[in-house]
Amino acid sequence: MTTTPAPAAPRDWRTPAAACTSVLLWASAFVSIRSAGDAYSPGALALGRLLAGGLALGTLLVLRREGLPPRAAWPGILWSGLLWFGLYMVVLNWGEREVDAGTAAMVVNIGPLLIALLGARVLGEVLPGRLVAGMAVSFAGAVVVGLSLSGHGGASGLGVALCVLAAAAYAAGVVAQKPALRHGSALQVTAFGCLIGAAACLPFAGTLVSEAAEAPLSATLNMVYLGLFPTALAFTTWAYALARTTAGRLGATTYAVPALVVVMSWLLLDEVPAPLAVGGGLLCLAGVAVSRSGEQTGRTRGGRAQPVEGRRDDTERQAGERSR
Template sequence: MTAVDPAVPIPAPGAGGGRAPGTSGLLPLVAVAVTLVLWASAFVAIRHLAHDFSAGALSLGRLAAGALALAPVALAQGLPSPSRRQWVSIVTIGVLWFGIYNLSLNAGEQRVDAGTAAMLIQVAPVLIAVLAALFLGERFTAQLAAGLALAFSGVVVIGLSTSGGDNTGDLLGVVLCLVPAVVYAVSVILQKPLVADLSAVHVTWLACTVGVVTCLPWAGRLVSEVGDAPVSSTLWLVYLGVFPTAIAFTTYAYALRHMTASALGVTTYLVPPLTIVLGLVFLDEVPPAVAYAGGALALLGVGVARRARGRKAVTAPAVPGQDPRA
């Protein structure tokens, strides 16, 4: 697999190789804010629904609601016409970011609290740096290695803090919450070139629909569990599909069109504190005390790794390219 540098902004059509129109405006910032708040709420909603829906049924219900909500908006813009190479990227994102991400996160949040899950996924920016080193030929510096070591140490601390025998979490839950970080990192690199040529709504709708197909094996479970769940839980399931999925993934894709992937990735560091606050308010639940230290250590590692990449970008600017992925 090859990819373009997620730290390099790709000009939108007609942008003349410069920054996309509107980049300096407020809309991308508003899109980021909407994404962060809705994604933080998703961690809390998933945790709340863990007693009523299994991981597969919850994934399918959320994605189906999201795809249905996006369909009229996407079709109002006309039928999308991705190239064959773009279709490969869209299908990959749909399977990974919408399918596997949701399945693994939902299973993980049945074992760890919402705040811990949100902290674990923030390892993704470091993983993006690893992918850039592996597939983009970027130099793997000592500072980058130090950042990775710090981030991994933080994850270990979180894992140990949630496996203390109090039934609030376990190491399997930690692993399940790290899988979404991996697929998120891969998907961001794949999505960046797509939103330069296709609308954010089209990319999100197509990928979400692929995610629905990926989760179809749990259709029977979804029907059964919706029948047994209280109406309030079903409404929360619809909320997950319409707001943190249909709206938030679209606003994220829109922001990614106008910002570098690295800059946008940094903003997601705000998701864990937002999640912790929402979890305290709605679930009366907070991560174990030691997990805060692990989260801080992981984020410090991410910061060290990002500084290493930022300095390299200053001394050796990359040349924007088109999507060569397959």
Template sequence: MHPFPSHPALPWLAASGVMLMWASSFLVIRVAGHDFSPGAMTLLRVSAASVVLLPLLLLGRVRPPRTARLWAAVLGWGVAWFALYLVVLNAAELFLDAATAAMLVNLAPLIVAVASGLLLGEALSVRLLAGVLVAFSGIVLISVGASTGGLSGLGVVLGLAAALLYAGSVLAQKLLLAHVGSTSMTVIGVVAGTLACLPFAPALISEAGAAPLGSLLGVVYLGVFPTALAFLLWGYALTHTGAGLLSSSSLLVPALTLGLAWLLLREVPPPLAAVGGVLCLAGAAFAIAPAVLRALRPGRRADYPGSTAREPSVEARTGEDPIHAPCA
């Protein structure tokens, strides 16, 4: 009998939490970026995540990859996701406002949706592509409406590089999840990213001594929630959902970021940005709503396009249960 999530809606509930935490990270980075350089902020963030994930290692919930080739692949994925991507994203926001950075980074779901169909054999429906394009048009409006100034050429290059790292990491993770449990992959990847960022330790020591407590706590928050917890949940959701379909849910992030900024920072979005937020929500809903509704029907399994649900999962072979793991 093939293993499935205890309820097929759980991957989508997990993804919803991830999107909310990732949206909040744009606000925190905006504030903490005044006190920390990109590399130092990344090191503190992933170090905090490593500390939070340490109990999983001590309790034997992390099972190492079975071959040297898998080890190399997981370590490389961890460096790409938890070091290179975060450093490049932080650097991009030195030159771009948050809305423009979000627009560029959220090219990634479109890349993943197309690449998943071409490389992973996932169903590439017209509905999915149409929803992604509608949501992306909303992201463009958010960027135009909320932009605070002219575009920096270097910032655009860094933003596009972050999008490519994001897309490549999602696709690599989807492939590796057939061989490595999602919890193990997350813990090993975060530790690999932390080790890769150690050259930034001198800068972190210097900047942490001068930073206000609020900024320090903000970066620790980034490590505990948008990194450790969010990536555990993301890995779980990706195990049971197609990469292209799940990644399209991250098109909600710019709209959620606008909403959080409105509620928490009292920043009222410009009218054009508000319209863009509505388009983001509508496009993402159009793309993923059928799969979510199928998951919510009683007795229905999570048979999403590209789902690993049709095959025995790594969790079943190893006994790893990421959604019920400690700290998850």
């Protein structure tokens, strides 16, 4: 007697769609930061962006009546707000005053590798040898990008260093945010993280007011765009996707950002990274490819092979049992 196999469950398109939305909007952010950076200093631009994003997210929170997140979510919200919404945005704005948008995106793209490293250190995830090799290749790519800019003075090298710091802040923020999403919704975690980042940037309020009075309308509109779309919308769709997959796998979706930024900056800003900088960026991506190869299964610390998704499901189920 033959049995009819059960129909396959329909694939959930919402998570990849949310991730793609974040990637596209974050790519546009590099271009908008570069455009607004002539009129707004790094701290003022970050504060204006976060205030616009916080206002939009706060309004949505009130309309949806979600209220405050549970107490268990606050440590992750606090750290992601300080590191990702606060430090990352200020340092990235500063870095993009020194290097072009495409180069900045390439260097910041080492962030996914740092996410995996921090996940192994902080969350106890397995750190395979391929990941270590990939990190070495990607950091070599960042060095090549720096060398390609060395002929333009020390400020360019400073720009690369700032973008590396931005990548580290971004990675730490993602790792901090992941546990918070087990307790709070994507909107709650994003909204309060954005508000914490805005509070951390309040020392730049005076500068923001004085610069806004003299800035051209196009720069101010770019700042508002950064708050509403690459911040309010893109960070929420990212949190939605992050709650449904691992940080490392979701981080892989951001590997498309540098290519999108180069195209956007060429079309909108008429700037393309130097050939050696492109080569360094490709080295960063090659390191990512090395780190991601052979990742369908892995070994737990107990030595038992298990699918990546299976490990994630087990970990989250155990966390839920402990929280009860």
